[in-house]
Amino acid sequence: MNYSKKGIENKQNYIKSTSRRLISKTRITLFRLGIVSVVVAAIVASFAGYGFVKGLVDNAPDISEIDVIPTGFTTTIYDKEGNEIETLVGAHANRVYVTLDELPDYVKDAFIAIEDERFYEHDGIDVRGILRAAVQGLKTGDFSEGASTITQQLLKNQVFEGGLETEFIDKVERKIQEQYLAIQLENKLEKDTILEYYLNTINLGAGTYGVQTAAKRYFNKDAKDLNLSEAATIAAITQRPVYLNPINFPEDNAKRRAEILKEMLEQERITQSEYDEAVADSKDVYTRIQSVDEEQDATSYYSYFVDELIEQVMEDLQSELGYTQNQASTLLYSGGLQIYTTQDPLIQKICDDVYSDESNFPEMGTSFWELTYALSIQKNDKDKTTIHYHGNDLLEYYKDYPDPDGLYVDDKGSKFSLLFTDKKDMQKKIDAFRESVVEEGDVILGEKVTMTIQPQSSFVVMDQHTGEVAAIIGGRGKKSGNRTLNRATNTFRQPGSTFKILSTYLPALDTVGLTLASVQDDVGPYYYPGTKTQVNNWTSSSKYDGLTTLRRGIYNSMNIVTVKTFEQVTPQLGYDYLLKLGFTSLVDSRKEENGDIVSDINYPMALGGLTDGVSNLEITAAYAAIANKGVYTEPIFYTKILDHDGKVLLRNKPKQEQVMKESTAWLLTNAMEDVVKIGTGKAARLNAIDMPVAGKTGSTSNYNDLWFCGYSPYYTASVWSGFDNNRPQTERNYHKKIWRMIMEQIHIEKNLETVSFTKPDSVVSARICTKSGKLAVEGLCDHYLGGNTTRVEYFAKGTVPTEKCDMHVKATVCEKSKKLATEFCPEDSVKESVFLNKEETGKTADTPYLLPSDSCKVHTEGAAFEEDPGFLDDEYEDEEPQEEYEDEQGQETNDPDPVVPDEEPDTDIIEDITDFLNPQ
Template sequence: MNFSKKEAANKQRRLKSASAKLKTKALISLFRIFLVSIVLLAFVGVASGYGVIKGLIDDAPNIDAIDVAPTGFSTTIYDQDGNELIKLAGSQANRIYADIDKIPKNLQNAFIAIEDERFYKHNGIDVRGIFRAFFVGISSGDFSEGASTLTQQLLKNQVFEGGNETGFISRFERKVQEQYLAVQLENKLTKKQILEYYLNTINLGQNTLGVQAASLRYFNKDVSDITLSEAAVIAGITQSPVYLNPITHPKANAKRRSEILNNMLEQKLISQANYDKAVQDDEVYDRIQTVNKEQSDSSVYSYFVDELINQVINDLQTKKGYSYTQATNALYRGGLSIYTTQDSAIQKICDSVFQDPSYFPSNSKWELSYRLSILKKNGKTVNYSEGHVRNYFSQKHQTMPELFSQKGDVKPYIQEFKSSVVEDGDEITGEKVTMTIEPQASFVVMDQATGQVKAIIGGRGQKEGNLTLNRASTTTRQPGSTFKILSTYLPALDTGGMTLASVFDDSPFKYPNGRPVNNWNHSYNGLTTLRQAIYNSMNIVTVKTLEKVTPQVGFEYLSKLGFSTLVENEVDDNGKVFSDIGLPMALGGLTKGVTNLELTGAFASIANDGIYTTPTFYTKILDHNNKVLINNKPKTRQVMKESTSWLLTNAMEDVVKKGTGTRVRFQNISMPIAGKTGTTSDENDLWFSGFTPYYTATIWTGYDNNGSLTDTTYHKVIWRTIMEKVNAKLQTKSFKMPDSIVSAKICTKSGKLAIDGVCNEAQGGSTVRTEYFAKGTVPTEKCDVHIKLSICKESGKIANEYCPKSSVSDKVYLIKEKESGHTADTPYILPENLQDSTCNVHNSKNRGSSGEFITPPSKASPSPTPSTTPKEPTVPIVTTPPVVIPTPTQTPENEPTMGSDN
């Protein structure tokens, strides 16, 4: 460059020239315009941005209209002693609220340390956090680091449905509104309230919401007992409930846990000693796996809970006016507390016996239930069941067993069937193979005094799902001879004018349609009291008794006993009429059958002095605020006289002592038992329903497909085993006899007062017994079916006055009209050749060897004059007007002919 004096002067001249000045001015003007434009653009941008932000804020929810408190809580079910049984939780409802004071400080700080370290300092928005996240994103290209405060996260979860927007604009709009509301929320709630709500709303994996549910799910302990190490595990889940789940991704969670503990140490939220102890807890994930296995094994509801759910949903509708949807939501999302009637100790006894295969037939087999869904290559879905599998082999003329000896025996059949229906390009979208052990069984235990169900078993074998088939409460089966007590003998004693001493002739008998009624032992007992008919389970006497009572009256009693499956008059699609009001009802011949639960409830009314109480599964329901929603007071009604209930109980004690139920007698305790056996045609169903002074229980067993049982006694052993354990620690007491009961000695062949020296000396053995009666029903007439005669041994005819005493013996015969068939009475009926026939060997000319005369029998015998027909009770049978009974509509197959009741 030229720095001479001359050059400097030239330069000054150029700068002062007119053209130079104009050029300079132009440049300055352009620069000014540029600056003004920049300012204007900035102003417009800010104004526009403000307008956008203001518009988004104006569209934000009103802070006074939103509620960030958690909603949707799991329902807790307790047993009778207040022990938790299980939790019910619907979608987004597995939450158990915990007050902030019960949440350990370490757990609170763990979330703060990793999610919002300046929680107690900011006003809802963490500006420093926003800038930090921005610069981290600029430097790394990863903008995934969040800057949301706990307040914002609470709003996102409770107001903005979790913040699952798909587009940038939607996400931007939500962020703006979220930050705006966060500031307002901080002015509305305290930090303590915000943290409490947050810790009760966050998703912590495994369908748990909130720290209390998570604590129970992962560590099976109350949140107040969580350690620092465990707190870091739970807090570590928050960022990703799926990929930081400590059960499925323990390594990822462990890395996050370590980060949390480091943050807590750096932020001086824990001491070095506590940090070291927490870091060294290497077994925390082993504990989680142990708890997970235990909870997975108990995730299937019990049969008791299944039936409880049905009752609660029904009661919420009938007692509170809920719709079905409202009732279901309340149960699974309402945070209810349900206190059940279950006695866990009794339930455990039932479970242990039913899980022991030694109590069931050794030849138990397995029944197949199969479901297969295939998405064909043409887009059509085809579904198959076990019926298709059987049809496939039937068409191939191959035999597929109805039942399999081993569960694995079904595999070849399934594989071959699948190969036949699955083609190239097809996709199997679902397949389920279920093997059910057979024969099946059910069991119900009730406290007869309260109507509370204490335990229930709806089937044997592993329960594989919730709300599955419950053979105790939903399956209906023919009740067999157990029904005799309820349908016939109860009304006979209560209003039918009969007593346990009333006599019917057990001899050949037919239904109105001509089908014979048969006893289970295929024999006839002759003249029989109702007591004998009960403990020996005699069909013919039962049917004859109901004929006197009338089926209509029997049906009315059954209706009062809580049976909901009875058919009064139904017409099917083919016009066929069905009705249970007929003589087959006496033996349990019903259109639909009954459930174990309702049968147990009916027998419990006999054990409860004649008072029927609706079987209940819970005592009360509290809402989420611990206010009583339903106080479940069971309905009760007197369905029979107290005297009737005791008489039936006393007769059923004989069933156990000497009748068809001797196998249920306790072996190690002396507690009395009353009950009734039941066996249906072809041994399809086996029952025993009975009670002690404390509990009523019923067992049913049979094949689901109505197959015939070969072992017909094992169910009694099961009943005895369970009930002996249930009653083992209870004080022994008898069934209390009411003041309305009296006793008298009667003859079991006439049902009338016994004659001393006659009835007790009857052919075949004494027919005298002490019988019990309701006051006012004791017979007043003496026996009129026995006659005592002096028989001459030499002539075999009635002795006359000339027969020597040494040749004469007294015999008591039965007076009975000619029988239609041979019965147990036949050998002891007064022979025709003795009627009006006296000894023709001894007379005045031919005295006996002793040379003595005897008094003619007409003067010596106190017996009444023989008659040919036993007299039936003359008291009225029913007090209601006569009713026309329709012809029984049961088909012969539905009319039970009892199997062995021994």
Template sequence: MNFSNNGIKDKYKETVSPNKKRKKKASVLFFRTFLICIVLCACIGTFAGIGIVRGIIDNAPHIDSINVAPTTFATTIYDSKGNKMQQLVGSNANRVYVNIEDIPKDLINAFIAVEDERFWSHKGIDVRGIFRAFFLGITGGGFDQGASTLTQQLLKNTVFEGGMETNFSDKFERKIQEQYLALQLENKMDKKTILEYYLNIINLGQNTLGVEAASQRYFNKNVKDLTLSECTVIAGITKNPSAYNPITYPEDNAKRRTIILDKMKEQNYITEEQYQKALTDDVYSRIELVNTEQYASKSNVNSYFVDALVDEVTNDLVEELGYTSTQAYNLIYRSGLSIYATQDPKMQKLCDDVFADESMYPGNSTFELTYRLTVIDEKGEAHNYSEMNLKKYFQKKNTAFNLYFKNRKKADPYIEEYKKHVVGKNDRIDGEVINFVPQPQVSFVLMDQYTGQVKALIGGRGLKNYSRSLNRATATARQPGSTFKILSTYLPALDTKGMTLATVFDDDLYYYPGSTKKVNNWNGEAYNGFTTIRQAIYNSMNVMAVKTLEQVTTQTGFSYLQKLGFTTLVENRVNEKTGATVSDLNLSLALGGITDGVTNLELTNAFATIANGGNYTKPKLYTKILDQTGKIMLDHTDSVSTQVMKDSTSYLLTSAMEDVVKAGTGKKLSLASVNMPVAGKTGTTSNDNDLWFVGYTPYYTAGIWGGYDNNGKQEDTAYHKNLWRTVMEKIHKPLARKEFTRPESITTAKICTKSGKLAIDGVCDHAPNGSTVRTEFFAKGTVPTETCDVHVKVPICEASRHTPSAYCPSIDIINRVYLIKSGEKAQTADTPYILPNNFESNLCPIHTNSGKSPENPEKILPNVTPNGKPSKPDTAIPDNKPSDKPENTRKKHASPRND
């Protein structure tokens, strides 16, 4: 700068010159204008920002309209002892709610330490955390640092669907609304409640939601029992449930766990000693692997009992509470119900073990192939094939081909050949399912007859691959065979038709009324003649059952079956295609010949009704259902029974069915080894397609069925009896012997089993085929008042067995008892003992005037005719010695004793 006089003068002139002043003013004006513009832009931006934020806030849900509590939960099933059996999990519902009081402090502190260290002090948003995240963002750390409080995370998961935005603007809008609602929520709700909801709603990997489900999944224990080390494992999952999964990525979870322990120590939640102990804990060795057999067996496939239970609960929710089927399904799988089942865990395991033992089944057991194949052709079209397609393919080569194989390997060549046949060169297989179902199959139901509770259930034999698969105990209807004789025929006969166990029908050649169709006994054309209902029951005689039902009437029998709870009976059905009408109101009802069959559960429960003194109780698989809050929705704890028969009827049937096991068709089912009485009835259908036994003790009722799913003749017809006996022996082994209770309505009387009337001493007890006297049970008021009228005692000549003539010596004249009977259509067990026609006029052919003995003129020579030649009497007359064989097993033509 020039400081000379001239320089100073020049500078002064420049300063005071008008031109310079104009420039300076312009500069100042521009600067002022610039500043005003900046301030104006800032104001406009601020107001615009405030307006945008305000608009975002105005579009936020109203705090009173949102629900931050978890809404979907897994349903838990408990057995009769209160043990957790299984969980039913729907979509996004694998959650078990737990109160904050039952969550360990270490777990709470672990989440707070790593996710929101100022949780207890902030008002919903963490201002310090927000500024920290912003500073890290502008300094290059990225705007992804966590500034969300637990309150915000709760809102994100419940209100904002997890915060899955794909662009910045949506994410910004959600963040603003989330922070706004967080402030409001904390004014409305206390911290503990917010924390409780948060810990129950977070995703913790492996399809687990909430800390209780995660604790069960990873450690197989309740959350309240977690250690500090285990708590930090679960807290470490939250940041990224996939990346920090302790099963698939234990190393990464371990690093995260160490960070959490460090923070807990820094924030004085744990001591140095606790810190070191947790660090050295080999926690990952205790975590169950996802593919272990133990876990798979717990969670993947429902048992047959659970399948049946779900069906029953669904039906009751619809019928009793008015839900739709869809609503009922959502309640069961997504609403966190607590269902208390009737299953006894020890009994169920015992049954499972016995029915899983392959040695209990026929040696010729086979495996039935079920097959599914999906093929995508070169045009992208899908083609589906099943085992029936495979069967038809091979039956073109061999009409005898079926889907039964001795073992699985023998099916492989057929499967491969069929695939080559249907899969083209440019096709691809999109899916293939191969399963083998062992045959014959079985079902088993075990009940407490006094409560109607099902204690154990087997719906099939072999590995159960799917939930909701075929349940042969509850969903399959099969022909009941002779078990129905008790229910459709003898029960109403004794209960309302005035018959007794001593009532007699003639087991003889018989045709269905108005038909040429003959009623065959199970043992062919062997007929027993005069037979009581008791004998008919324990020897399972078809002719007797049909004749009895004819007197009872089919309508009465059908009505009793309905009272016993059968839902598969057909009263009248018209085939829409053919117009033909079918009905179970016919005499074949006596033999179990019905249209659709019955389920094992309903058949077993019908017999349980008899065992329960005639009181019908609907079978049940659960006692009560609680909603997620613990409120009772359905309560079936108390049994509601209906008297459907007299207690005397139930006892009479029980007594007769005890003989089924003691002396009849069910001898193999005795529980003598555990000293326990059994009553029950066998049942077998044509070609041995269905094998049944339903029986009961004073403690439990059990029914078993065995057969091929697609029907088929069985060679071994005893395996089901061995299964039933084995299970019941094991169940009753620890139980004290108990007799069936005899009601006061029962009395006794001595009757003749050939007439059903009061026995005559010296006559009925001297019947030619053995004594026919039996002390029988009767309902009071039904004891017969008349004496036997089918036995007669007459004198005969012992030598000829004819009516004595005037020449028969007194020493040869004896009394014999005969059966008075007429109109036999076929040979029966009675035939040899019937009093011959014209017996009185048919005099002894041996003792005549010309047949006197030379040595003693008064003695008549035996076995000679008047001309002195040996001869046999023209009518066979048996002696009075009883046979040592049961009546129904004697030969058709019994030869007389000649002594």
């Protein structure tokens, strides 16, 4: 700076100059304008902010209209004894409500300590918490630390859909509204109520919502039974339900858990000793969680019983209460229902144990694994072509592969098939096939490999008196998913001879006027009426029993006797009875895709030849109607359903109808007792206990289907076995043994008293002749050359025969010629015997004992003795008279105890239907 006189003068002149003054004034003016602008901007911003906030507040939901009560609850299923057997969980509905007074203090305190330590002090907004979070954010640059109170979190979850906004402005808007509503909510609800709702709302990982469900999922106990260590573990999940899940991320959860315990100690919510004990459990707590998780994984799928229960409940909610399908589904999976089922835990366990024992089924080599395969790949080409491969592609790939396990054999030996015995070997083949079709750059869109044990089987047990289904087995082997194929309820199979009772003998006794003593002539060849399709007996296609009662036709499962009886019944009447017995899969008339018209109202129905078949459940219910004195009771899987508030939503009272006379039911039962005692079902006899059972066997061509349907005075049960894809079976009796084992154990373990099937007063007895079906004649029927044909038979009152047997006659025969004796026959060659006076159309077991039609030509006046003309043909010449046995009343009869091997298939069902509809 110039401090000379001249310099000072110049400086003074500059300061006093007009230009200098103008510049200064300009600067001052601009500064003042700046200050004013800042103030104005601040005022404008304040008003704008106020307007923005006011707008958000004005647009916030009305506190009087919002509902923070937790919604979406787990449906619980109970067995007949009140034990919880399953839970149904919809999206965000894995929740079981628990009240605050049911929880230990440390469960509540664990959440408060880490989420909102001043919960009981603030009015919905924690200002100190907000300032702390802001300071922390300024220090670190990370503003992720929240300051939301429990009240705000409840609002976020229940009103703002979890706070999943992606845009910053949206988050700000939600946060402001959330804080505003939090203050209002705390004026509306008590603190404890808010906390209770919160603890029942929060997401606690692994699909659980609320502390009760989390306690069950991680520790398999109720929330009220959690200890401090476990409570802290669950509270630690809240911050990040996915990444603090103690199953998948135990180490991260443990860090958060340690913070919670420390905060609880510092806030004096727990004592030092409690803290030390919880810290000492730091490792063991996660071991317990893993153990529970492994157990739950082992039983993660619904049982077959629950699968069918869901079907019935869904149907009833729609038909009884008018719900739509979506509404019914939402209520079932998210409505917190309590469903009380008919499942008997003891009976279900018996069934499960028998079916889980592979020794009860054919050995591997007769049993097989069956492969279902699907592979989808996206090719690495310009069009991104998608190709789908299935089991047939595997068959083609390995068509020349020699397979020692192959079921298909040609002149080159065994061929590869999708039925196999070695799962590891099949997996190698699958891997090799995949490698052959997937090229570099291809994308595998999906692959499904299912190996199902075959033959399969199903079992149904129900209480015939109530219609309650006690247990079901829907398949053999480990269940692979929820609501999978249920062979007990949702598959239809040909019923074979089990249908004879229902389609033929029931209406024959109940309506047509036939009796168990009525006689049909078992003789062939015999054809379905109006066709050229022959009906054969399972025992032989060339030997016939001749005159046979319906009783014998039942216990020996005789096809010709059945169809001849059905001819008198008529297919329409048989069909009508089947409808009354609850069958829904029968076909009245249907046009197929090829234009053919199919119907079950035809003669093959007598032997179980149906278009679609029947389900195990429905045929069990039909047999239960016979066991229940002729009263059909609709099978049910639950008795009542309560809503979330404990009010009765549905009561399930089964429909009942008297579909046959009580006398008919008892007569059929009595005849089917013989099936088990002396007929085709002897393998099902309950040898371990003295309990009567009645039932009927059934099988189809090549033993594709094996059935036994039967009952005791207490329970009705049916077993089915077969390959899912209708393949022949070589073992034929194992299903009857399964039925016997289960029924024996049920009656033994339930300590059921031995009782007989009660004969009603409407049934009487009479001694009849089994060759005529009429009253027996003493001295004739009991002295028949073929054996005693008398027995005590049972009848409905009013159906006892009034005529005496006219089939047996006495005649004197020359023993040399086997013809009627004449006056010329020597006295020592003449013998009086009782013969059968019958006209035959073919050779039967009766043929050797028919009354001779000619007189002796050997002995004539002056004639010499000639050689025996050989009356008996080769087929019957060595046959002995039928053995006698005593029936249950101690009466001798000529119905032998046959040596019955395995029942042969009744008929080729499909061929029978085809041949019947398209006669030659």
